[in-house]
Amino acid sequence: MGLDLQQIQAFLDNEFAVQLIATAIKFAVVFAICIQVPPIMIWVERRAPALMQRRKGPNRVGFFKLRLWGLLQSAADAVKLILKEEIVPRGANKIFFQIAPIFGVIPALLIACAIPYGNDFQLFGYNIPLSIVNVDVGFLFILAVSSLGIYGITIAGWASNNKYSLLGSLRASAQMISYEIPLGMSLIPIVLIYGTLDLNQIVIGQSNLWNWGIITSPISFMIFFVCMFAETNRAPFDLAESEAELVAGFHTEYGSAKFALIFLTEYVVMFILSCLASTVFFGGWQIPFVPHDTLMQLIGGLHIPVLPYLLDLVGWGAPFLSLSLQEMGVHSLIASLIGVAVLFIKAGFFMWMYVWVRWTLPRFRYDQLMSLGWKFMLPVGLANIFVTAIIVAILNFK
């Protein structure tokens, strides 16, 4: 075979190359997951209300006798959307009309880079973090980049040259600006309590169930939870696309692949905010009552020689056959991947909450929305920061 252990060893000695490959793999995986979120969520969003309203929902699309509970309906919709004709309405600003969905999707995918999906793991003697970019101001990065998402909506509405689009985009962006402030304020007590802006350090700080953000700062979680819905323009705050008044809001004029991109943005932001909520308030990748070190030891002691047998088929797995996972040096990788699964389960719960709330609560009125944001959430958020700061100062006083 062309594989030479010496060459592999030489490659592994180059830290830059290893980190580059690791980053590329992480990028690809996160991007693939983000792309897969909308079709699955659209399926959930059709089947869940059907369940609640005692009807069947889409369950026909499939091949042969295989119907997969209508899961392929989303795939069919995606194909249909991409194959539709691209239309630019007359009188629209052509360039901005085309660019606006891209403006929306870039910040959404950028935030996905800063979420710690699992703990750092050690492989080949290198420490590889499981967030794509590991900035020490992870919190601020997420807030900063998510505030750029407004441009996509604003420009989409303006460039469409349609009064409904413009009104919808004004509503949406005014709402997002208003709720960004309480969202940021709800996270400051968490920074005060865990003493760091690094999201992974915050997750490490939530090692026990009673250390979770929701226990240490419940008011923060309530504010964050409401802002999660308002930031994504979801029901009960979906005034930006209230069908009875504004057709479809800022994306009235959009069709085909551009509409798909707008949809992608919406669901990716929902997914990222769900991940952030579980990271900050629900212990992220931590399994309750099982500290990460214990998990690593448990996995490290296991003998699962599947991989060595596979390597043995190629001809160079023989030295690994009798080793445990720890001796092979992959136990921390597997523990981190279990953490990723745990985070996704927690985030999945919040995604379900989005759907659940949408089909349960009626829509707010616009002035109610604004007064809730500015006259209730903002003062409560400020008071929460103040009280938390005093308590943290007293506890740290020596």
Added chain:
Amino acid sequence: MTQLHLFYVFAALVTFCSVMVVGSRNPVTSAVFLVFDLFLLAGIYAMMEAHFVAAIQVLVYAGAIVVLFVFVIMLLNLEQESHGKVRVSIPDIVMMGITGLSFVIIAFLVARVPSMATVGEMTPEAIAAAGGNTYVVGMVLFTKYLWPFELASILILLAMVASIVIAKKDKAAKPGRRRTVNANQ
């Protein structure tokens, strides 16, 4: 020297976007290029390992202030007014000359006078050793520059209160007028 090359790329893009901000006919285009400009500047800050400043730059300028610019431009619908012919008058030429001259002087000073191009004591390594960007900025703001910081906050608060007072309709001024429900909103 990848970092230096990256700096050249960012600097060239910043210059291009800045020219487009003043040069483009459509006000919305200008505003969008302003966003790019601020974002790329944040990139340069991040390259200097000043992550905190970079994040705040994007959060405050690109994420909040220019959004309001875009709002105002969209609501005023300035596009119709932007089709006039550009005419360069003598004061314009004088201003361009002064700007160009100052640029040359600054470039000369930075290149020639050693004290203007030295590295201060807060190198990226020193900041990392002192506890990271946010910590260092926070410590300096709340100890050495506490009074300027607080005064600046009060100034901003003052501006906020003043704008609310100006925008608020005076109920007592017109006693004969019938008050509507939305008089204060």
